[in-house]
Amino acid sequence: MAAYHGFDYLLVDSQLSDEEKLVRQTTRQWVEDRVIPVIKDCYNEGRFPSELIPEMGEMGFLGANLEGYGAAGMTNVEYGLIMQELERGDSGLRSFASVQGALVMYPIFTFGSDEQKNKYLPKLATGELIGCFGLTEPGFGSNPGGMTTTAVRDGDSWVLNGEKTWITNGTVSHVAVVWARTSEGIRGFLVEKGTPGYRTSDIHGKLSMRASVTSSLSFSDCRIPDSMRLPGAAGLKAALSCLSQARYGIGWGVLGPAMECIEVARQYSIERKQFDNRPIASHQLVQEKLAWMATEITKGQLLALHCGRLKDQGRLDFAHISMLKRNNVAIALECARLARDLLGANGIVDDYPVMRHLCNLETVKTYEGTDHIHALVIGERLTGVAAYK
Amino acid sequence: MKILVALKQVPARDLPVEADAARAWIDESSLSHEMNEPDAYALEAALQLKESSGGEVVAVSAGQARVQSALREALAKGADRAIHIQVEGEAARGTDPSITAKLLEAAVREEQPQLVLTGLQSDDTGSGQTGVILAARLGWPHATLVVAIEPGPDSVRVKRELEAGWFQHVTLPLPAVLTIQSGISRLRYATLMGIKRAKTKEIRLMEPPADAVGGGLRLTGLAEPRRQRQTQFLEGSPAEQAAQLVEKLRFEARVL
Ligand SMILES: Cc1cc2nc3c(=O)[nH]c(=O)nc-3n(C[C@H](O)[C@H](O)[C@H](O)COP(=O)(O)OP(=O)(O)OC[C@H]3O[C@@H](n4cnc5c(N)ncnc54)[C@H](O)[C@@H]3O)c2cc1C
Numbered sequence: 001m002a003a004y005h006g007f008d009y010l011l012v013d014s015q016l017s018d019e020e021k022l023v024r025q026t027t028r029q030w031v032e033d034r035v036i037p038v039i040k041d042c043y044n045e046g047r048f049p050s051e052l053i054p055e056m057g058e059m060g061f062l063g064a065n066l067e068g069y070g071a072a073g074m075t076n077v078e079y080g081l082i083m084q085e086l087e088r089g090d091s092g093l094r095s096f097a098s099v100q101g102a103l104v105m106y107p108i109f110t111f112g113s114d115e116q117k118n119k120y121l122p123k124l125a126t127g128e129l130i131g132c133f134g135l136t137e138p139g140f141g142s143n144p145g146g147m148t149t150t151a152v153r154d155g156d157s158w159v160l161n162g163e164k165t166w167i168t169n170g171t172v173s174h175v176a177v178v179w180a181r182t183s184e185g186i187r188g189f190l191v192e193k194g195t196p197g198y199r200t201s202d203i204h205g206k207l208s209m210r211a212s213v214t215s216s217l218s219f220s221d222c223r224i225p226d227s228m229r230l231p232g233a234a235g236l237k238a239a240l241s242c243l244s245q246a247r248y249g250i251g252w253g254v255l256g257p258a259m260e261c262i263e264v265a266r267q268y269s270i271e272r273k274q275f276d277n278r279p280i281a282s283h284q285l286v287q288e289k290l291a292w293m294a295t296e297i298t299k300g301q302l303l304a305l306h307c308g309r310l311k312d313q314g315r316l317d318f319a320h321i322s323m324l325k326r327n328n329v330a331i332a333l334e335c336a337r338l339a340r341d342l343l344g345a346n347g348i349v350d351d352y353p354v355m356r357h358l359c360n361l362e363t364v365k366t367y368e369g370t371d372h373i374h375a376l377v378i379g380e381r382l383t384g385v386a387a388y389k
Numbered sequence: 390m391k392i393l394v395a396l397k398q399v400p401a402r403d404l405p406v407e408a409d410a411a412r413a414w415i416d417e418s419s420l421s422h423e424m425n426e427p428d429a430y431a432l433e434a435a436l437q438l439k440e441s442s443g444g445e446v447v448a449v450s451a452g453q454a455r456v457q458s459a460l461r462e463a464l465a466k467g468a469d470r471a472i473h474i475q476v477e478g479e480a481a482r483g484t485d486p487s488i489t490a491k492l493l494e495a496a497v498r499e500e501q502p503q504l505v506l507t508g509l510q511s512d513d514t515g516s517g518q519t520g521v522i523l524a525a526r527l528g529w530p531h532a533t534l535v536v537a538i539e540p541g542p543d544s545v546r547v548k549r550e551l552e553a554g555w556f557q558h559v560t561l562p563l564p565a566v567l568t569i570q571s572g573i574s575r576l577r578y579a580t581l582m583g584i585k586r587a588k589t590k591e592i593r594l595m596e597p598p599a600d601a602v603g604g605g606l607r608l609t610g611l612a613e614p615r616r617q618r619q620t621q622f623l624e625g626s627p628a629e630q631a632a633q634l635v636e637k638l639r640f641e642a643r644v645l
Binding site: 005018019021022023025026029030058059060061072073074078 | 461579588
């Protein structure tokens, strides 16, 4: 396969600064050197390449758009490009970076006390510490507001009880950001590994996101001091603001696999010959699929870039992000499916990254707000009527 | 030690290159550009010297505005500052090493470094002359194909790669020019923190000296190599055939 140079049909690159291109180039090079050689085996073995975590920290990939505490201080467009290149490596790698940066470092940075920030952020930025984000419960996925995990105040401490599931990095985390119902509403807490009453276990049998750790967390009379509560996090909206950060990154991230899928399919269609030794690219049905992919990816790139510029101006809100996440995940998944189709039988084997991306994107469609839920967010913004219930 | 690293920006590898309509130069509109890889090794060597014995690393490039992105990359990797010698047209293409050397000479005379490092050659035109002509113009000693550098108080001892596995050790008085062999170390990445820091580092713009541009080599035309398809049958035992195949892949197809 020829070297990967991304996909840029409409000269969208002309809208990027030299620094932005350099950020993309250095991330792409790192992924090419360090991830591509190992990721197929990791995926097949169901293993996250944790040996890469210190390097991800050194490169500045963790919490890259945060300022201070050892974070790289990138703009949101630069951050988006990093997510795009990491996810071109594998959605599991991007998930790791999303959880660490947007769902663990961001809430500590935004809602944490100075003591919490100083204690956790620098080590989360280097990857010495790993974090996870516990919101989803067995009975509450799309509707996290119904959560049943509770935190009850007892003097100067809190007692947590309940169950979280589908938690990325759960078993490998040193610190968990956990959302629980209290008498004053939903609050966020930091729970360290090894705290009595806190247990984790892995979810097995995943046929998607295999190069990522997914776990369940359980709390049974788990007692933590009040200093481990995120003082600034009040209500479900605090948790949702973290999700907005992660979803923004996902909207960029999924362009990575989409761009790799079209490139693989494009090259394959030129090389693969059928019927009178003609390349399959010579057929209109094949070209139509490539044209669809190219058009949707280009629209997705423009959407992501526009959202990024708005975010850098402080004007991007959650309903905008819903459009970005929903659209780009949907078209990326469809691109992976079409590329799989164009590769014929070769599409289902791991000599090509296509099937792995396809399987991963099925998760990405579900987590961080399903496609349906984001349609309802957009619908509510348009009509003023909430249609979730 | 103050080190000046001369680096060139070249078309990215693996992209198809085509002649422009007039067949006078390559069509640059569809190309992206990157730092010449041998120069990346020169930069790496300079940064390692700075890390081991202190000093300053100044990156310099002659060319059109886009070369600033290669300089930015050098700054992101750890160069302290950069100089962009602004040239346009033929002089900016870097096809004539004598012009490039004249342009670089102006920067060296201003900066007075103790060491100038360049890559052994450029990935596009591959003449391997720029560093050598620069040294001749400056009247400084030079060594090519350098694979290791040991700095002394007023000299450097270098290891040069000769042919067939031979090496040569030479000691040169400073100031000197060294052209660096590719692949001698692991190139560092530009980290995101480095890219951020580079935003505040200076790229000084320099006018080319009046006599530097023009003259020298003239490129009269470009032609693509003719494509040939031929089938060859290898004879002999499987082991002999395999040996012949390796030979051909290595020296004819140059893919090994
Ligand atoms: C690999 C992986 C990693 C994950 N990592 C994390 C993590 O780190 N932290 C975390 O907290 N969670 C995580 N999740 C959980 C994820 O966020 C949830 O799976 C997601 O929110 C959907 O919830 P659910 O699976 O319970 O599906 P459900 O909510 O049961 O949804 C099932 C289907 O019903 C539809 N549906 C539900 N309600 C409505 C409605 N009102 N209108 C229309 N359709 C509706 C959905 O769109 C979907 O199609 C992860 C999930 C996976 C698969």
